[in-house]
Amino acid sequence: MDLGDLLGPLGWTVQVAAAFAIAFFARTVFSPEGKTFAGVARASAVIALLAVLGAAWVVHPAAGMLLGFFGSRAFGNWRAAQPGLVAGLLAAVVFMALGAGWLIYPLFFMGLGWAASGGFGKRERTPEVARPPELPSQVPGVSLSKAAPAKAAPDGRLSGYVQDDRLPADARAQLAALNIRTREALDLLRGQGQQGSEAEYLTRAVREEYAPNAVEAYLKLPRTLADTAPLQDGRTGRALLVEQLELLLDGVQDVLNTALQSGGQDLLTHGRFLRDRFAKSAVNLTDDLRVPAEVKVR
Template identity: 55%
Template sequence: MEAIAWIVHPAAGMALVLFASVLFSGRGRQWEAVAFASALLLLLAVLGASWDVHPAAGMLLGYFGSAAYGNWQKRWPALLAALVASGLFMLGGAGWMIYPLAIMGLIWLFAAAASFIGRSEKSFESGQTPAELPEHAGGFSFGSLLGQKGFGEKEKEAVPVSPGKVPLAKAAAPAETDQYTDWMRDSRLPGEARAQLIALNLRTKEALKHLHELGQQGSEAEYLSRAIREEYVPTAVNAYLKLPRTRADTAPIQDGKTGRDLLRGQLDLLLDAVQDILDTTLAAGGREMLTHQRFLQDRFGKSAEAGKADDLKV
């Protein structure tokens, strides 16, 4: 017996370490791990290390305090296994555990009841019936029914609408957000790419507005500016965003260039193209100003010189 006791007590200490590592780690969500660690301690208590149920009971109280008041629905099998182990530990000598465990149980019940009442009051105050709730929340959408074939105008007029409420079938769709604004806020894109997208957004808008003022709608420059803004830039950005996040900026794709390098290069090319369009329109506007200046010089320059000559004669 002494030999067994010499082995059981150190084993109980190691079992307590194992028990703590199970409860306060990811394995605390697995009921099998909790049950195995608890059963090992109970076995050692039966063999002579009856003292181990007391520290194990304290660990279980800490486990309940950290796991039972959060998202307990996903770990209820492990909590149930820990509760059964608590009963066995109390039978093994840790009867004092019943008082803090009962208090924690009452607190949990009050918290659950308060949460349930709060959700009920919120639903009641909102005045929404199941037919008015969004489809993803279990509601029924008249809009989907109105879009089906065979639902005629008479049936559409017969859809009941509560006073003061907008018919679901006619509810205005939310305005589309500018994709350039979304990209500027997208943390998946590198910082330099977002800076390039800001520049492209401003320059393509400027080019389109300037070409419109010049009356060049439908011109090749206008078509190219719109294609850069609405087709070429989105294609480059979306291709980058489809790459795996952990490899997009580190794994080479071609000639040692990563997805980040390729995106930066493509956006640089598009920035240069837009700048060329702006330079071309600037040159065209400059030629128009020079032509007008020559006209003014030819029209009024000689008259001014003749007037000066007459003044000298006088």
């Protein structure tokens, strides 16, 4: 008897709880709390517990979010997020043990990329702040005041927005997925010789224009009202941003599916050629080896 049978009627509540746990996991790892060991460990423990209780599927989306988490934290100022990254690696081991074994491959190549980019030897440079010129104290009417630091311009790339704490956690999770899927789609289309195609133009526009424009429009809203005040049909700025990013994710997924079908046709055609070629060879070889019935042994 498995654990699902022991839980009985409570099994469906585990599935519902798993859906909420995914949202909680995304909100945690893509927020400032994702830099802490306790925050990532707590969110991962909830995922692992629900997987053991019967919602085995929950480790797969959580594992995908971990990839976005590593990509956004490890390739920047990773030392500031080191405790969270350690907890994320432990969570990855647990998720793989619970069924998401596929996670080992992207983690391996991501680790190679991280090592190639500097790894442990990479240190963040602290920019030197120019000191204001000293003014003579005897000049009347001159007061020295501390200049306000200039705010850094937001990164227009998807990878930059994934780390932007001004965005909701669910939107950052979608942007992380868009960053991975658009890159994968562009590499796949390039490998199939579809440079300059409509699919490549659409994917590049999603990555470089449509998604950043949606984020920038959201960031223009007042911070205190963006997630609470309704803008259209009762939907807030946050809800509209999530909806638009979901549409973009669907569009990129369609491109990936079409590219998969195109590559699959080539594979199927090659398979038919091999079957025809070697099936005929086997028949000819059998005919050559067959002893004619009219030959008599003397």
